[in-house]
Amino acid sequence: MNTVNQTNEKQIHLKREDLMDDPYALYERLREIYPIYKGRMLKQSGWFVTGYKEAALILKEPSFFTRIPLPESTEKYGQLKRVQSKMMLYMNNQDHRKLRLLVNKAFTPKQVEKFRPLIEEVIDSLLDELIVKKEFDVVSEFAFPLTSLVIATILGVPQEDRGRFRVWASALLQSIDFSRSHKTLEDSDRLIGELNDYFTLVIDKKRKNPGHDLISKLIKEQDKITNEELIATSILLVIAGHETTVNLISNTVLAFAKHPAEWELLKSDSSLVAPAIEEVLRYESPTQLTARVAMKDIEIAGQELKSGDQIYLLLGAANRDPDVFENPNKFIISRKATPHLSFGMGGHFCLGSTLARLEAHAALAALIQHVDKLELASHDIKWRKLVGFRSLEQLKIHTVHASK
Numbered sequence: 001m002n003t004v005n006q007t008n009e010k011q012i013h014l015k016r017e018d019l020m021d022d023p024y025a026l027y028e029r030l031r032e033i034y035p036i037y038k039g040r041m042l043k044q045s046g047w048f049v050t051g052y053k054e055a056a057l058i059l060k061e062p063s064f065f066t067r068i069p070l071p072e073s074t075e076k077y078g079q080l081k082r083v084q085s086k087m088m089l090y091m092n093n094q095d096h097r098k099l100r101l102l103v104n105k106a107f108t109p110k111q112v113e114k115f116r117p118l119i120e121e122v123i124d125s126l127l128d129e130l131i132v133k134k135e136f137d138v139v140s141e142f143a144f145p146l147t148s149l150v151i152a153t154i155l156g157v158p159q160e161d162r163g164r165f166r167v168w169a170s171a172l173l174q175s176i177d178f179s180r181s182h183k184t185l186e187d188s189d190r191l192i193g194e195l196n197d198y199f200t201l202v203i204d205k206k207r208k209n210p211g212h213d214l215i216s217k218l219i220k221e222q223d224k225i226t227n228e229e230l231i232a233t234s235i236l237l238v239i240a241g242h243e244t245t246v247n248l249i250s251n252t253v254l255a256f257a258k259h260p261a262e263w264e265l266l267k268s269d270s271s272l273v274a275p276a277i278e279e280v281l282r283y284e285s286p287t288q289l290t291a292r293v294a295m296k297d298i299e300i301a302g303q304e305l306k307s308g309d310q311i312y313l314l315l316g317a318a319n320r321d322p323d324v325f326e327n328p329n330k331f332i333i334s335r336k337a338t339p340h341l342s343f344g345m346g347g348h349f350c351l352g353s354t355l356a357r358l359e360a361h362a363a364l365a366a367l368i369q370h371v372d373k374l375e376l377a378s379h380d381i382k383w384r385k386l387v388g389f390r391s392l393e394q395l396k397i398h399t400v401h402a403s404k
């Protein structure tokens with residue numbers, strides 16, 4: 001768990017606890033030593049990138065394009081490995097481009113905009129029920145019901161299965177986190193088998209009886225997508241399509257509950273909704289870490305990386321690089337530009353960013369209409385024990401509500 005740093009002049013202990021509760025102080029210490037730092041954490045050694053310039057360069061540089069699903073050199077988690085290897089997130093070059101082009105058709109701004117009425121309707125009906133309760137959990141009672149309904153509708157799976165999605169998504173998120181244990185991987189291997197069976201059935205039904213949903217559309221493109229890729233894509237969208245957006249919406253509420261002056265500013269000027277969401281993405285990025293493998297020896301910022309080295313891009317750290325952002329540790333919704341890396345950059349740039357933004361904008365716009373003051377019901381904020389994701393276990397708030 002501790003680091004013995006080999007190439008940097010100073011050494012630092014990378015403890016998972018430091019990354020879980022308040023990672024930003026550790027990011028700063030790392031960046032001060034070097035924006036690309038060689039170390040070891042939780043048995044994974046590699047380069048930890050905290051500098052914005054360095055992170056952006058690596059994300060955009062095709063020589064660093066390669067991702068591997070499971071660094072563990074074991075065949076033990078065969079199902080997990082097989083499914084992950086068919087997910088575009090872990091594909092590279094031609095295979096990646098082919099699959100991404102196909103799936104992207106459903107996530108263009110024009111296509112996503114079609115879901116606005118559904119999203120707004122769901123948000124309104126959820127808030128109508130929640131604000132009368134005076135206290136509610138933003139994570140389980142607001143963000144999850146919204147995002148799971150949206151992704152279930154896009155994929156065309158029964159809404160009553162949404163509860164299972166939540167369990168699957170939450171477990172699989174853990175399996176791709178640094179903190180995963182062998183037990184987590186074993187559980188995920190079993191769960192991915194369940195998901196595989198689930199989507200095999202869904203796909204069979206849709207072959208016989210197609211609808212207007214994404215899975216039915218992809219089935220029609222069967223000369224361009226294999227059955228395994230179709231299943232893996234459905235699983236990827238279930239996980240990516242709701243966990244991170246839940247975190248964005250919950251992190252937004254938390255940021256405003258902690259910054260009442262910014263909440264007042266937003267309430268007085270609703271044109272700040274979109275910049276406010278960009279600022280939350282920068283300030284409390286739902287995805288904190290993504291990984292790459294160097295494909296050749298290369299020097300970055302004076303450090304020599306070798307082919308095969310693992311690179312861990314700390315997106316939440318890059319987003320607070322003082323060379324790019326003034327007062328990086330301050331939550332300021334009126335910032336002029338927020339070129340954050342929260343959706344990544346380059347060829348793997350988040351496919352669902354337009355959808356995530358739409359859901360978050362609509363949620364925040366509705367909250368400022370319905371809620372006068374956001375107050376935390378408890379100051380004991382619990383983050384899930386994850387290193388790569390900024391994910392609240394729950395977020396109970398009191399709402400002092402405005403008349404609609």
Ligand code: HEM
Pocket residue numbers: 088089090100151236237240241242244245248285286287290291341342343344345347348349350351352353355356
């Ligand atoms: C706030 C919410 C979200 C955040 C912060 C987020 C973050 C990210 C990041 C950082 C990546 C790039 C990973 C890398 O380059 O290594 C990514 C990729 C991806 N995201 Fe998102 N995401 C969000 C929402 C969504 C949604 C709603 C969907 C789908 C409905 C989605 C689907 C994907 C897919 C499919 C990829 C892989 C793209 C590729 O490999 O070409 N994401 N996301």
